């Protein structure tokens with residue numbers, strides 16, 4: 001396992017972690033000041049400053065990307081399907097322009113939540129079938145762009161509205177049926193917040209292996225968790241066995257960035273440099 005205690009060369013900052021403190025250009029500047037080597041930006045942050053400006057800012061700061069957030073939200077009505085596919089193709093194009101190593105997919109839940117305006121449904125099985133179908137269709141486009149797709153399983157508390165793919169095993173089943181040749185173009189993003197509780201976690205990581213492990217996200221699970229979405233913890237403040245999970249991910253062949261992704265009202269209320277310095281310190285001691 002790599003030694004993270006001496007420096008933070010493998011640390012990436014998911015820009016949602018400090019989204020309240022400034023726009024993408026301000027975040028890029030702050031990361032450069034902290035000598036952070038990589039970020040993973042969100043589409044709305046890129047759109048707010050403009051894609052060209054974002055590309056230039058990332059390049060001028062010498063930053064790498066650990067991913068691009070996000071594509072997905074696949075389940076939709078039939079008449080919204082093309083719009084959904086086009087939206088995801090644009091996400092692939094943006095990720096390519098920014099030099100991301102993968103586009104992270106938050107696959108969506110029931111159609112009325114993932115593509116508002118779609119008819120209400122309680123059929124989560126049908127939503128899962130729509131996810132697999134859309135990934136199958138997008139994979140060709142992603143391949144031609146040279147942009148790998150990383151399915152991120154989300155904690156089951158988000159199954160209705162954000163992602164009906166909730167375990168690594170489920171994500172890998174989609175990978176295996178859609179990309180049986182294990183081309184490197186389709187894999188998973190392993191986010192400890194979503195999968196730490198899973199009794200099959202370590203089996204899933206092992207099964208994923210180097211070919212399917214495209215991204216690794218860290219934060220912590222606070223007890224109690226006061227908000228389903230916006231109360232993620234800083235590494236070391238919660239109950240996730242971060243070192244054991246990273247050991248498993250690296251034993252499976254993953255050697256990429258460890259991306260800090262914290263949506264938290266608490267951390268959003270603090271100065272950006274303080275948050276980044278805390279991320280660096282905890283990355284060295286806890287991850």
Ligand code: ZN
Nearest residue numbers: 152191217261
């Ligand atoms: Zn994540």
